[in-house]
Amino acid sequence: MKISEWLDKKEAEGIDVSQITLPDGLSYDEAPDETIFFKEINPDGILSTADHPFSTVERFEHWYYCRGRDKATGTHSLGMEWRLFTKDKNLAVKTAKSHIE
Numbered sequence: 001m002k003i004s005e006w007l008d009k010k011e012a013e014g015i016d017v018s019q020i021t022l023p024d025g026l027s028y029d030e031a032p033d034e035t036i037f038f039k040e041i042n043p044d045g046i047l048s049t050a051d052h053p054f055s056t057v058e059r060f061e062h063w064y065y066c067r068g069r070d071k072a073t074g075t076h077s078l079g080m081e082w083r084l085f086t087k088d089k090n091l092a093v094k095t096a097k098s099h100i101e
Contacts, residue, residue, distance in 0.1 A: 003061075004063050018084055036092065066086070066092045067082065
């Protein structure tokens with residue numbers, strides 16, 4: 001089953017999917033149709049393996065998956081991860097940008 005089909009099914013069941021966690025098998029089996037937005041704060045350079053704040057928007061058919069780690073956490077720290085599923089592209093990009101700027 002595709003991510004968009006699964007989200008449609010959950011939404012039809014009356015579940016608020018905006019903050020839903022994808023099943024493990026589903027999230028690893030499908031690549032996004034496109035990445036709409038990506039920004040990472042990485043002052044260490046491209047060879048750094050540390051965790052850095054980031055924000056991204058990926059499209060899965062008619063769904064947009066926003067996720068990231070807040071800039072407020074600082075570099076090299078875990079936690080403050082966020083996510084949002086929406087069908088509204090503008091809301092997805094606005095949300096992603098607000099978490100990283």
